[in-house]
Amino acid sequence: MIRILIVILLTGTASIEAGQTEIIEGSDKLHLRNSIESEPRQDAGLSEAAYKKVYSYTRNTNAFKDFSYEQMKARILNTSSWVPPAELQKSFPYYHAGYDYEKRPVWVAEIGKFDFRDIVAKGDKSIAEAKRYLFQAVLNGIFSIAAMDTEEQEIKDTFVIFDMEGASIKQLNFLPSWVQFAELFGKYWDLVFQLLGRLVIINANYVTKLATDIARPVVGQLMERVEVYGVNRNVWLPRLLKHMPIEVIPSWYGGKKNFKPISIHG
Ligand SMILES: *[C@@H]1O[C@H](CO)[C@@H](O)[C@H](O)[C@H]1NC(C)=O
Numbered sequence: 001m002i003r004i005l006i007v008i009l010l011t012g013t014a015s016i017e018a019g020q021t022e023i024i025e026g027s028d029k030l031h032l033r034n035s036i037e038s039e040p041r042q043d044a045g046l047s048e049a050a051y052k053k054v055y056s057y058t059r060n061t062n063a064f065k066d067f068s069y070e071q072m073k074a075r076i077l078n079t080s081s082w083v084p085p086a087e088l089q090k091s092f093p094y095y096h097a098g099y100d101y102e103k104r105p106v107w108v109a110e111i112g113k114f115d116f117r118d119i120v121a122k123g124d125k126s127i128a129e130a131k132r133y134l135f136q137a138v139l140n141g142i143f144s145i146a147a148m149d150t151e152e153q154e155i156k157d158t159f160v161i162f163d164m165e166g167a168s169i170k171q172l173n174f175l176p177s178w179v180q181f182a183e184l185f186g187k188y189w190d191l192v193f194q195l196l197g198r199l200v201i202i203n204a205n206y207v208t209k210l211a212t213d214i215a216r217p218v219v220g221q222l223m224e225r226v227e228v229y230g231v232n233r234n235v236w237l238p239r240l241l242k243h244m245p246i247e248v249i250p251s252w253y254g255g256k257k258n259f260k261p262i263s264i265h266g
Pocket residue numbers: 078079132
């Protein structure tokens with residue numbers, strides 16, 4: 001798998017001119033998290049229902065199938081009560097925007113601004129922390145699903161929006177990141193498969209499109225649940241509104257001015 005990645009990466013990047021590598025920074029989207037207080041951490045207060053919900057997924061995965069319920073609980077508590085290093089939180093924020101018409105939680109991350117290369121380049125400790133951070137994000141996602149479960153209806157997956165604004169070739173053109181990605185996906189694909197109902201990628205530039213092409217053979221069937229849109233809001237906003245009320249759409253994507261996420265993390 002990794003060899004295929006290398007070939008695609010080399011042929012892919014060969015066609016990209018230099019000089020397009022700057023990262024767009026300073027957009028005010030992320031200022032949002034400074035103006036709204038994050039929810040208190042849930043650590044001690046996790047309900048049995050929340051643990052059970054996580055276990056209902058993990059027991060069907062290769063990586064966790066041998067964990068007993070009690071072992072899984074310990075693992076969940078360990079991860080969800082962990083306070084990530086400030087730098088990680090600052091660099092990788094994400095938020096729970098609301099729920100779609102199918103009562104699936106809608107999560108948004110400005111992936112285009114994330115510096116994966118920096119994390120990976122810093123080595124093992126940094127990579128291990130980032131994985132723990134990612135697992136914590138997955139748990140937050142599952143808790144948000146569990147919150148909508150009722151006796152009549154069980155919610156199973158999430159609606160995820162990746163904003164790729166600012167995505168740069170500097171992120172793409174770094175093989176160790178792809179090796180990490182392939183390893184992570186190889187290990188946890190069956191968890192992702194259960195949790196990701198739909199992934200809508202917006203503001204995709206040529207870098208994102210290239211990244212999608214590289215990821216395609218790795219993520220395989222999952223691509224059926226992925227929609228990729230460019231920067232034209234007139235194309236993707238109506239698409240989002242088919243799935244969710246306008247209140248769930250952040251104001252900077254065309255939602256209402258008083259938009260307020262359910263929770264902000266990182
Ligand atoms: C919690 O997880 C961390 C990182 O994976 C690990 O180093 C630590 O030993 C764990 N703590 C407990 C009590 O299991």
